[in-house]
Amino acid sequence: MFDLPEYIALKALRNYFHHQSEVQNVLRIKHLDGLAAPTDLLYACLVSEDSCREALQGVASKYRDKTEEAFCEVFKVWGRVIDINPCIFNCVAKVFILLADRGLKGTSKEYNEFVGSFVFETENDYSHFVTGGFSVHPANINQLISSMELLYNEQI
16 A cells, blocks of 8 residues: 555545644645646545645655655645545545455445446446546636635635
């Protein structure tokens, strides 16, 4: 698991939220249908840049560089907010592949639905992963960043 940058990044945030900032953390799950910019996910899971920075500082110094690299690789930065949903999505897909490669299978209805989706993607040559990016004209990037910050602050 520690070879997966998604896992490393999410573990650092989880540790921070659970052990250091349980009361102060703010995480917003927002539907993106109001934004006039196509994306590959329907929802954003937004965390403040400050929370991510503090989570990184809470990582033991010998692991901090690797964790910072993971943050940069898997989190989507939109101004002062970070969308961690693409990271969560891709982590689930990668863990599923790791478990399947080892012959481990689930038995729940949800697991079977996930398998069906995974098989469909494979048969149709779709990626199992998302970018979390948006299709916007470069001139509109600041508007997108502002929109993500407004979503986080619950002003949209």
